Amino acid sequence: MPELPEVETVRRGLAPAMEGQRIALAEVRRPDLRWPFPERMAERLTGARVDRLRRRSKYILADLDTGESLLIHLGMSGRMTVSGLAAPYVPGQFHHQHPMPEKHDHVVFDMEGGARVTFNDPRRFGAMDLMPTATADSHPLLAALGPEPLGNEFSADLLALKLAGRKGPIKALLLDQKLVAGLGNIYVCEALHRAHIHPERAGGKIARAELDVLATEIRLVLQEAIEAGGSSLRDYRQADGELGYFQHSFRVYDRETQPCPTPGCTGTIARIVQSGRSSYYCSRCQR
DNA sequence: CTCTACTCCTGTTGGC
DNA sequence: TGCCAACAGGAGTAGA
Numbered sequence: 001m002p003e004l005p006e007v008e009t010v011r012r013g014l015a016p017a018m019e020g021q022r023i024a025l026a027e028v029r030r031p032d033l034r035w036p037f038p039e040r041m042a043e044r045l046t047g048a049r050v051d052r053l054r055r056r057s058k059y060i061l062a063d064l065d066t067g068e069s070l071l072i073h074l075g076m077s078g079r080m081t082v083s084g085l086a087a088p089y090v091p092g093q094f095h096h097q098h099p100m101p102e103k104h105d106h107v108v109f110d111m112e113g114g115a116r117v118t119f120n121d122p123r124r125f126g127a128m129d130l131m132p133t134a135t136a137d138s139h140p141l142l143a144a145l146g147p148e149p150l151g152n153e154f155s156a157d158l159l160a161l162k163l164a165g166r167k168g169p170i171k172a173l174l175l176d177q178k179l180v181a182g183l184g185n186i187y188v189c190e191a192l193h194r195a196h197i198h199p200e201r202a203g204g205k206i207a208r209a210e211l212d213v214l215a216t217e218i219r220l221v222l223q224e225a226i227e228a229g230g231s232s233l234r235d236y237r238q239a240d241g242e243l244g245y246f247q248h249s250f251r252v253y254d255r256e257t258q259p260c261p262t263p264g265c266t267g268t269i270a271r272i273v274q275s276g277r278s279s280y281y282c283s284r285c286q287r
Numbered sequence: 288c289t290c291t292a293c294t295c296c297t298g299t300t301g302g303c
Numbered sequence: 304t305g306c307c308a309a310c311a312g313g314a315g316t317a318g319a
Contacts, residue, residue: 002312034295034314058313076313077297104297123296125313141314168290177314184312233312234299253312275291278310 002074004058004149004182005225006236006244010080011055013239017082017115018062022049027108029101033121034075038130044068045109045130057145057181061136069133071141075125077235085115085240122235145181149218154180156208156215163203163211170206171199172275174218183218186231186253189280191218193252196262198286199272199279224249252280260285 002010026045028037038044048064055061060080062070074080083098098116101108107119107128119126131139146162147153162179163170173179174188183191192199194217197210206214230236230244233254238244247254251261252269260267260282267284 006312073313075296076311121296122298123311123313125295166289172290175313186312231312236312276293 002058002078002230002236003184003187004055005187005222005228005246006230007058007060007074007182008055008226009230009244010074010239011053011060014060014080014082014117015053017085017111017113017117017239018050018109019053020050021115022047022112023109024112025110027110028106029108030106033106033124033126033128034073035127035129037128041128041130045070056142057148057177058184059142063133063136067133068130069136071127071129071131071136071139072119073127073141075121075123075127077123078119078121078126079235079237080117080119080239081237081241082239083116083118144178146177146179147181149180149182149222154215154219156211159211159215160208163206166203168203169200169274170197170203171279173203175275175277180218182222185277186250187218187221187225189253190221190251193262193281193286194221196286198283199274199281201287252282255280 023045026042028042031037048066050062051065052063053060058073060072064070102120104120104122105118106121109117111117136142147158163173166173171188171192174183191214195210195214197206197214225231225246228244228246228249229238231246232243233247236244255269256271258269260269262282262285265282265285267282269280269282272279
Protein backbone atom coordinates (compact mmCIF):
# COMPACT_ATOMS: atom_id res chain seq x y z
CA MET A 1 0.00 0.00 0.00
CA PRO A 2 2.17 2.73 1.19
CA GLU A 3 4.50 4.18 -1.38
CA LEU A 4 7.10 6.88 -0.81
CA PRO A 5 4.65 9.75 -0.11
CA GLU A 6 2.68 7.69 2.41
CA VAL A 7 5.81 6.51 4.21
CA GLU A 8 7.23 10.03 4.31
CA THR A 9 3.92 11.32 5.70
CA VAL A 10 3.96 8.66 8.40
CA ARG A 11 7.58 9.46 9.26
CA ARG A 12 6.74 13.13 9.67
CA GLY A 13 3.76 12.30 11.82
CA LEU A 14 5.72 9.97 14.08
CA ALA A 15 8.61 12.37 14.61
CA PRO A 16 6.97 14.62 17.23
CA ALA A 17 6.01 11.59 19.30
CA MET A 18 9.29 9.69 18.97
CA GLU A 19 12.33 11.79 18.14
CA GLY A 20 14.44 12.65 21.15
CA GLN A 21 12.36 10.39 23.38
CA ARG A 22 12.95 7.02 24.96
CA ILE A 23 10.76 4.03 24.31
CA ALA A 24 9.51 3.46 27.86
CA LEU A 25 8.04 0.09 26.91
CA ALA A 26 8.08 -1.86 23.67
CA GLU A 27 5.43 -4.56 23.38
CA VAL A 28 5.69 -7.20 20.66
CA ARG A 29 2.43 -9.08 20.44
CA ARG A 30 3.31 -11.78 17.93
CA PRO A 31 6.55 -13.47 16.82
CA ASP A 32 6.64 -12.27 13.23
CA LEU A 33 5.26 -10.20 10.42
CA ARG A 34 6.53 -11.16 6.98
CA TRP A 35 9.64 -12.52 8.68
CA PRO A 36 10.35 -13.36 12.31
CA PHE A 37 11.21 -10.35 14.44
CA PRO A 38 14.87 -10.11 15.48
CA GLU A 39 15.94 -11.83 18.69
CA ARG A 40 14.74 -10.14 21.86
CA MET A 41 13.35 -7.20 19.91
CA ALA A 42 11.19 -5.87 22.74
CA GLU A 43 14.11 -5.91 25.19
CA ARG A 44 16.46 -4.25 22.73
CA LEU A 45 13.96 -1.45 22.11
CA THR A 46 12.74 -0.85 25.64
CA GLY A 47 14.70 2.03 27.17
CA ALA A 48 16.29 3.07 23.90
CA ARG A 49 16.14 6.71 22.91
CA VAL A 50 15.11 7.49 19.33
CA ASP A 51 17.67 10.01 18.13
CA ARG A 52 16.33 10.36 14.63
CA LEU A 53 13.60 9.05 12.35
CA ARG A 54 14.59 8.89 8.71
CA ARG A 55 13.26 7.38 5.53
CA ARG A 56 14.91 5.36 2.77
CA SER A 57 12.59 4.44 -0.08
CA LYS A 58 9.50 2.90 1.57
CA TYR A 59 11.37 2.10 4.79
CA ILE A 60 11.43 4.07 8.03
CA LEU A 61 14.63 3.89 10.06
CA ALA A 62 14.74 4.84 13.73
CA ASP A 63 18.32 5.49 14.84
CA LEU A 64 18.63 4.60 18.52
CA ASP A 65 21.11 5.68 21.18
CA THR A 66 21.96 2.01 21.70
CA GLY A 67 23.93 1.99 18.46
CA GLU A 68 21.21 0.07 16.68
CA SER A 69 18.61 1.18 14.15
CA LEU A 70 15.05 -0.10 13.86
CA LEU A 71 14.00 -0.79 10.29
CA ILE A 72 10.27 -0.62 9.59
CA HIS A 73 8.37 -1.53 6.44
CA LEU A 74 4.60 -1.14 6.17
CA GLY A 75 4.05 -3.73 3.45
CA MET A 76 0.61 -3.48 1.82
CA SER A 77 -1.62 -2.78 4.79
CA GLY A 78 0.66 -1.54 7.57
CA ARG A 79 -0.22 1.53 9.62
CA MET A 80 1.68 3.35 12.31
CA THR A 81 -0.49 5.61 14.36
CA VAL A 82 0.10 7.82 17.39
CA SER A 83 -2.31 8.27 20.25
CA GLY A 84 -2.11 10.46 23.32
CA LEU A 85 0.33 12.92 21.81
CA ALA A 86 -1.51 15.91 23.20
CA ALA A 87 -3.22 14.10 26.03
CA PRO A 88 -4.51 16.51 28.66
CA TYR A 89 -3.27 16.16 32.21
CA VAL A 90 -5.77 14.22 34.28
CA PRO A 91 -5.39 14.64 38.08
CA GLY A 92 -4.75 11.37 39.83
CA GLN A 93 -4.29 9.54 36.59
CA PHE A 94 -0.84 8.29 35.76
CA HIS A 95 -1.36 7.01 32.26
CA HIS A 96 -2.39 8.95 29.23
CA GLN A 97 -5.55 7.87 27.48
CA HIS A 98 -5.17 5.42 24.63
CA PRO A 99 -7.73 3.47 22.66
CA MET A 100 -8.09 -0.22 23.41
CA PRO A 101 -5.76 -2.44 21.36
CA GLU A 102 -7.41 -3.61 18.17
CA LYS A 103 -7.11 -6.68 16.04
CA HIS A 104 -3.82 -6.70 14.12
CA ASP A 105 -2.09 -4.27 16.51
CA HIS A 106 1.19 -6.21 16.43
CA VAL A 107 3.75 -3.87 17.99
CA VAL A 108 3.17 -1.08 20.51
CA PHE A 109 5.66 1.55 21.71
CA ASP A 110 4.83 3.54 24.81
CA MET A 111 7.02 6.63 24.63
CA GLU A 112 8.33 8.34 27.74
CA GLY A 113 6.44 11.52 26.79
CA GLY A 114 3.16 9.61 27.07
CA ALA A 115 2.39 9.05 23.42
CA ARG A 116 1.71 5.53 22.18
CA VAL A 117 2.81 4.39 18.74
CA THR A 118 0.95 1.37 17.38
CA PHE A 119 1.92 -0.75 14.37
CA ASN A 120 -1.18 -2.37 12.85
CA ASP A 121 -0.97 -4.63 9.81
CA PRO A 122 -3.83 -7.00 8.84
CA ARG A 123 -2.03 -8.69 5.96
CA ARG A 124 1.32 -8.88 7.76
CA PHE A 125 3.40 -8.14 4.67
CA GLY A 126 5.20 -5.56 6.80
CA ALA A 127 8.54 -6.10 8.48
CA MET A 128 10.76 -4.91 11.31
CA ASP A 129 14.42 -5.56 11.93
CA LEU A 130 17.25 -4.31 14.10
CA MET A 131 20.82 -3.81 13.01
CA PRO A 132 23.84 -1.67 13.91
CA THR A 133 23.26 1.91 12.73
CA ALA A 134 26.71 1.92 11.17
CA THR A 135 25.83 -0.89 8.78
CA ALA A 136 22.19 -0.02 8.16
CA ASP A 137 22.82 0.96 4.54
CA SER A 138 24.11 -2.51 3.77
CA HIS A 139 21.10 -4.26 5.27
CA PRO A 140 19.87 -6.88 2.78
CA LEU A 141 16.62 -5.00 2.24
CA LEU A 142 18.37 -1.68 1.58
CA ALA A 143 21.64 -2.54 -0.13
CA ALA A 144 20.34 -2.90 -3.68
CA LEU A 145 17.89 0.00 -3.66
CA GLY A 146 18.19 2.56 -6.43
CA PRO A 147 18.40 6.31 -5.83
CA GLU A 148 15.78 8.36 -4.03
CA PRO A 149 13.57 9.96 -6.67
CA LEU A 150 13.50 13.23 -4.70
CA GLY A 151 17.27 13.24 -4.18
CA ASN A 152 20.11 14.66 -6.24
CA GLU A 153 21.19 11.34 -7.73
CA PHE A 154 17.93 10.88 -9.61
CA SER A 155 17.71 12.48 -13.02
CA ALA A 156 16.74 11.86 -16.64
CA ASP A 157 20.41 10.96 -17.22
CA LEU A 158 20.15 8.26 -14.59
CA LEU A 159 16.94 6.94 -16.13
CA ALA A 160 18.50 6.89 -19.60
CA LEU A 161 21.50 4.99 -18.26
CA LYS A 162 19.46 2.39 -16.43
CA LEU A 163 16.82 1.93 -19.12
CA ALA A 164 19.28 1.54 -22.00
CA GLY A 165 18.74 -1.79 -23.73
CA ARG A 166 15.89 -2.83 -21.47
CA LYS A 167 13.04 -4.53 -23.31
CA GLY A 168 10.58 -4.81 -20.44
CA PRO A 169 7.58 -2.47 -20.20
CA ILE A 170 8.36 0.86 -18.56
CA LYS A 171 5.55 0.26 -16.06
CA ALA A 172 7.25 -2.82 -14.64
CA LEU A 173 10.71 -1.26 -14.74
CA LEU A 174 9.63 1.75 -12.69
CA LEU A 175 8.20 -0.60 -10.08
CA ASP A 176 11.63 -2.22 -9.76
CA GLN A 177 13.12 -0.70 -6.62
CA LYS A 178 16.65 -1.23 -7.93
CA LEU A 179 16.02 1.24 -10.75
CA VAL A 180 14.57 3.98 -8.59
CA ALA A 181 13.39 3.48 -5.01
CA GLY A 182 10.03 4.39 -3.56
CA LEU A 183 7.59 4.26 -6.45
CA GLY A 184 4.64 1.87 -6.32
CA ASN A 185 1.65 1.06 -8.49
CA ILE A 186 -0.24 4.31 -7.96
CA TYR A 187 2.55 6.78 -8.57
CA VAL A 188 4.01 4.89 -11.53
CA CYS A 189 0.60 5.02 -13.24
CA GLU A 190 0.22 8.69 -12.40
CA ALA A 191 3.74 9.69 -13.50
CA LEU A 192 3.44 7.83 -16.81
CA HIS A 193 0.15 9.56 -17.54
CA ARG A 194 1.57 12.97 -16.75
CA ALA A 195 4.53 12.22 -19.02
CA HIS A 196 2.20 10.89 -21.76
CA ILE A 197 4.13 7.62 -21.93
CA HIS A 198 2.25 4.38 -22.61
CA PRO A 199 2.86 1.82 -19.82
CA GLU A 200 3.63 -0.96 -22.31
CA ARG A 201 6.47 0.88 -24.04
CA ALA A 202 9.81 -0.88 -23.80
CA GLY A 203 11.96 0.96 -21.28
CA GLY A 204 14.94 1.17 -23.62
CA LYS A 205 12.91 2.72 -26.43
CA ILE A 206 11.81 5.85 -24.67
CA ALA A 207 13.30 8.98 -26.18
CA ARG A 208 15.62 11.14 -24.15
CA ALA A 209 13.22 14.11 -24.31
CA GLU A 210 10.47 11.91 -22.91
CA LEU A 211 12.72 10.82 -20.04
CA ASP A 212 13.29 14.47 -19.16
CA VAL A 213 9.55 14.88 -18.75
CA LEU A 214 9.20 11.55 -16.94
CA ALA A 215 11.88 12.37 -14.37
CA THR A 216 10.26 15.74 -13.74
CA GLU A 217 6.77 14.30 -13.42
CA ILE A 218 7.90 11.56 -11.06
CA ARG A 219 9.30 14.19 -8.74
CA LEU A 220 6.28 16.44 -9.07
CA VAL A 221 3.68 13.77 -8.38
CA LEU A 222 5.58 12.53 -5.33
CA GLN A 223 5.98 16.03 -3.95
CA GLU A 224 2.33 16.87 -4.50
CA ALA A 225 1.29 13.62 -2.84
CA ILE A 226 3.48 14.31 0.20
CA GLU A 227 1.92 17.75 0.50
CA ALA A 228 -1.51 16.09 0.44
CA GLY A 229 -0.57 13.65 3.20
CA GLY A 230 -0.47 10.66 0.84
CA SER A 231 -3.30 8.68 -0.77
CA SER A 232 -5.88 6.78 1.29
CA LEU A 233 -7.65 3.99 -0.57
CA ARG A 234 -8.23 1.36 2.08
CA ASP A 235 -5.84 0.88 4.96
CA TYR A 236 -3.57 3.86 4.79
CA ARG A 237 -3.81 6.53 7.46
CA GLN A 238 -1.47 9.31 8.46
CA ALA A 239 0.18 8.89 11.86
CA ASP A 240 -2.57 10.94 13.49
CA GLY A 241 -5.21 8.62 12.03
CA GLU A 242 -6.41 11.12 9.44
CA LEU A 243 -6.88 10.14 5.81
CA GLY A 244 -4.50 11.39 3.17
CA TYR A 245 -6.28 13.22 0.38
CA PHE A 246 -4.12 12.85 -2.73
CA GLN A 247 -6.52 10.15 -4.01
CA HIS A 248 -8.79 13.02 -5.03
CA SER A 249 -6.04 14.20 -7.37
CA PHE A 250 -5.55 10.89 -9.18
CA ARG A 251 -5.68 11.36 -12.92
CA VAL A 252 -5.81 7.68 -13.89
CA TYR A 253 -5.36 5.32 -10.92
CA ASP A 254 -8.59 3.45 -10.19
CA ARG A 255 -10.43 5.61 -12.73
CA GLU A 256 -11.19 3.01 -15.42
CA THR A 257 -13.88 4.17 -17.91
CA GLN A 258 -13.63 7.78 -16.78
CA PRO A 259 -12.65 10.55 -19.20
CA CYS A 260 -8.97 11.39 -19.49
CA PRO A 261 -8.21 14.57 -17.55
CA THR A 262 -5.51 15.75 -19.95
CA PRO A 263 -6.67 19.13 -21.34
CA GLY A 264 -7.99 18.66 -24.87
CA CYS A 265 -7.80 14.87 -24.72
CA THR A 266 -11.00 12.98 -25.54
CA GLY A 267 -9.70 9.60 -24.39
CA THR A 268 -11.03 7.27 -21.73
CA ILE A 269 -9.02 5.71 -18.93
CA ALA A 270 -8.36 2.01 -19.51
CA ARG A 271 -7.16 -0.74 -17.20
CA ILE A 272 -4.80 -3.51 -18.22
CA VAL A 273 -2.87 -6.06 -16.20
CA GLN A 274 0.93 -6.00 -16.36
CA SER A 275 2.95 -8.52 -14.38
CA GLY A 276 -0.12 -9.24 -12.34
CA ARG A 277 -0.89 -5.68 -11.38
CA SER A 278 -3.41 -3.15 -12.65
CA SER A 279 -2.15 -0.39 -14.91
CA TYR A 280 -4.39 2.58 -15.63
CA TYR A 281 -3.69 4.81 -18.62
CA CYS A 282 -5.14 6.77 -21.52
CA SER A 283 -4.42 5.17 -24.88
CA ARG A 284 -5.07 8.45 -26.63
CA CYS A 285 -2.59 10.75 -24.93
CA GLN A 286 -0.10 8.15 -23.64
CA ARG A 287 2.01 6.90 -26.53
C1' DC B 288 21.11 -10.62 -16.49
C1' DT B 289 16.15 -10.09 -17.44
C1' DC B 290 11.59 -11.15 -17.03
C1' DT B 291 7.21 -13.51 -15.39
C1' DA B 292 4.58 -16.10 -12.20
C1' DC B 293 3.91 -17.33 -7.71
C1' DT B 294 3.83 -16.54 -2.85
C1' DC B 295 2.96 -14.65 1.75
C1' DC B 296 -1.95 -12.88 4.47
C1' DT B 297 -6.52 -10.76 5.56
C1' DG B 298 -10.35 -8.10 4.20
C1' DT B 299 -13.55 -6.04 0.94
C1' DT B 300 -16.29 -5.94 -3.14
C1' DG B 301 -19.05 -7.34 -6.93
C1' DG B 302 -21.56 -10.84 -9.53
C1' DC B 303 -24.83 -14.52 -9.43
C1' DT C 304 -28.83 -13.07 2.27
C1' DG C 305 -25.17 -16.30 0.99
C1' DC C 306 -21.35 -17.92 -1.56
C1' DC C 307 -17.29 -17.44 -4.18
C1' DA C 308 -13.95 -15.38 -7.14
C1' DA C 309 -11.32 -11.38 -7.97
C1' DC C 310 -8.68 -7.91 -6.23
C1' DA C 311 -5.87 -4.77 -3.06
C1' DG C 312 -0.88 0.51 -2.08
C1' DG C 313 4.78 -4.71 -1.75
C1' DA C 314 8.46 -7.38 -2.94
C1' DG C 315 11.39 -11.76 -2.30
C1' DT C 316 12.07 -15.97 -4.69
C1' DA C 317 12.12 -19.63 -8.08
C1' DG C 318 12.45 -20.84 -12.61
C1' DA C 319 12.35 -20.09 -17.67
